[in-house]
Amino acid sequence: MNIIPTFSLLLCILVVVVNSDPQVFDVTQFGAKPDDQTDISLALINAWAKACASATPSKVLIPAGKYVVGTVGMEGPCKSEVHVQIDGYLKAQIVGLRRLSWITFSGLKNLVLFGSGTLDGQGPTAAKLPENRKNKVGMPLAVNLRLESITNGLIEGLTSKDSRSFHVHISRSSNITVRGLTVTAPPDSPDTVGIYLRRTHRVNISDVDIATGDHCINLADGSQQVNVRNVTCGPGGRTGVLVGSLGKTPDEEKVMDVAVTNCSFHGTAGGVRIEAVPGTINTAMDITFEDLVMDKVENPISVDQKFCPVQSCEKVEPKVTIKDVSFKNIKGTCASPLAIDISCSSASFCKNLELADIDLKPVGTAAGPTAKTLKSQCTNVKVIKSGLVSPDGC
Numbered sequence: 001m002n003i004i005p006t007f008s009l010l011l012c013i014l015v016v017v018v019n020s021d022p023q024v025f026d027v028t029q030f031g032a033k034p035d036d037q038t039d040i041s042l043a044l045i046n047a048w049a050k051a052c053a054s055a056t057p058s059k060v061l062i063p064a065g066k067y068v069v070g071t072v073g074m075e076g077p078c079k080s081e082v083h084v085q086i087d088g089y090l091k092a093q094i095v096g097l098r099r100l101s102w103i104t105f106s107g108l109k110n111l112v113l114f115g116s117g118t119l120d121g122q123g124p125t126a127a128k129l130p131e132n133r134k135n136k137v138g139m140p141l142a143v144n145l146r147l148e149s150i151t152n153g154l155i156e157g158l159t160s161k162d163s164r165s166f167h168v169h170i171s172r173s174s175n176i177t178v179r180g181l182t183v184t185a186p187p188d189s190p191d192t193v194g195i196y197l198r199r200t201h202r203v204n205i206s207d208v209d210i211a212t213g214d215h216c217i218n219l220a221d222g223s224q225q226v227n228v229r230n231v232t233c234g235p236g237g238r239t240g241v242l243v244g245s246l247g248k249t250p251d252e253e254k255v256m257d258v259a260v261t262n263c264s265f266h267g268t269a270g271g272v273r274i275e276a277v278p279g280t281i282n283t284a285m286d287i288t289f290e291d292l293v294m295d296k297v298e299n300p301i302s303v304d305q306k307f308c309p310v311q312s313c314e315k316v317e318p319k320v321t322i323k324d325v326s327f328k329n330i331k332g333t334c335a336s337p338l339a340i341d342i343s344c345s346s347a348s349f350c351k352n353l354e355l356a357d358i359d360l361k362p363v364g365t366a367a368g369p370t371a372k373t374l375k376s377q378c379t380n381v382k383v384i385k386s387g388l389v390s391p392d393g394c
Contacts, residue, residue: 022057022083025050027067034065034088041070052078062088062117071099071142076108086117086158092142094126100165101146111147114156119144121163123189141165141191148172156180166193167212174201181208187236189213194233197223199253206230215242216268221282222253229259234266234295241289244275245307246282247320255284264293267335271300272327275307276320278345283321294332296363301327303342303381305349323351331359339391340376342383350381355394357387 025047032040044062051058057080066089074084084105092102102121105111121144144163147153150173159182160167167183170176183194194210197203199222209232210216216233219226219242233240241260246252265271272289276282294300303325306318322344339360344350362373378394385394 022059023051023054024059024061026061026063028063032062032067034063034067036066036091037068039070039093040067041072044069044072045074048074048082051082052076054082055079057081057083059083059085062086062090062115064088066091068093069103071097071102073101073104073106074108075106078108081110081112082108083112083114086113086115086119089118089120091120092122092126092144092164094122094129097142097164100141100143101169102142102144102164104146104148105150106146106148108149108153109151111150111153112156114154114158116157118159118161120161123162123164123192124186125162126164143167143169145169146171147176151175153177154179158182159184161185162189163192165191166196168195170196170200170203171198172200176200176202177204177206178208179204179206183208183210183212183216185212187211187213193218196220197226199223201225203227208232210237211235212237215239216265217241219243219255219258221246221249221255223255223258224253225257227259227261228263229261231263232266233263234268237268239270239273240265240268240297241272242270242275243273243284243287246276246284247279247318248277250280252280252282254282256286258287260289260292262291264295265297265300266295267297269298270302271297271330273299273302273304274322274325275302276305276318276322277307277309278316278318281319283323284325285321285323287325288328289326289330290328292330292332294330294334294360296333296335298334298336299338299341300330300332300334300360301340301342301355301358303344303350303353305344318345318349321349321351322353325352326354326356327358328354328356330357332361333363334360334374335363337373337375338377339374340378340394342378342381342394344380346380352384353381354384354386355389356385358389360390
């Protein structure tokens with residue numbers, strides 16, 4: 001597994017900033033009021049502009065208090081490093097978010113976004129208003145936090161709450177660490193993916209708690225050299241960690257060198273899943289799921305190489321290759337009869353898939369050597385097995 005650690009690099013960034021005593025741009029000095037009603041968007045943008053223009057390392061500070069924020073974008077390049085400390089409780093405007101992102105950082109190097117604060121997208125409240133329906137003013141599909149074209153980034157300690165769409169969306173970036181993040185949304189909130197990666201390389205996600213209505217972590221095309229560890233997913237939501245969907249567009253990039261370890265999934269519809277639709281050529285390879293705990297998960301292990309969400313793809317030949325994938329030391333309980341489901345269009349598209357030390361039992365029967373009422377199914381693939389594999393139907 002070719003995972004390149006970024007912690008040392010980010011630690012160096014923090015040390016440099018501490019030693020250089022960065023200039024602090026407090027948004028309250030630019031007119032922001034922590035009164036839970038005054039929009040601080042302009043104050044935040046002005047504080048960012050000053051920090052970005054500074055020739056020495058600087059910090060934008062949002063101190064404790066409740067603030068209302070509209071759509072804001074912090075863009076680079078900047079003259080020096082800019083860190084952003086959020087200790088306040090930020091609430092998105094109920095109406096008026098005209099873009100698909102609420103808070104965006106783009107075109108930056110050495111971004112550190114940290115603090116004890118909360119980003120509250122107010123999704124459930126906004127969705128009830130008729131003026132916030134799709135294609136109306138407001139568009140209740142704004143991502144809480146978007147990072148685009150970031151080189152060397154750290155997100156640490158923050159809480160994302162009730163996003164109207166994805167909580168954290170990271171694309172076209174490299175050397176990213178997400179650590180100590182908390183994500184929360186109602187279990188029935190649609191499209192509220194916790195952390196979404198696309199075309200992003202060298203990523204470490206650790207010590208994260210996610211309870212949302214959609215996938216906890218979604219690794220889309222171009223997610224490479226990704227290490228996910230110590231993540232708690234649930235209760236509720238769809239898949240814990242989804243690789244895919246792949247095969248949707250002709251310009252997709254491979255998903256490769258992914259490790260998901262020491263994670264737990266609680267009451268989710270799925271545990272770990274690789275998903276491809278019949279369409280364009282792509283590859284998912286060198287992926288390891290290891291040391292995982294499933295707690296009342298409906299489908300703990302799933303590979304679907306011919307996923308077809310619409311009728312138009314039923315007669316299209318799948319062209320996504322899935323190879324060199326390992327599921328190791330996965331234990332716990334399953335809330336449906338189907339514990340393991342590996343479905344391929346043909347053996348040539350699924351290669352070197354491994355099941356090792358799998359021990360899944362039906363809910364309510366954690367004791368005992370065998371999960372007698374569960375089943376596994378594998379289609380058009382020869383799975384490599386080692387150690388206990390229970391239930392064993394592949």
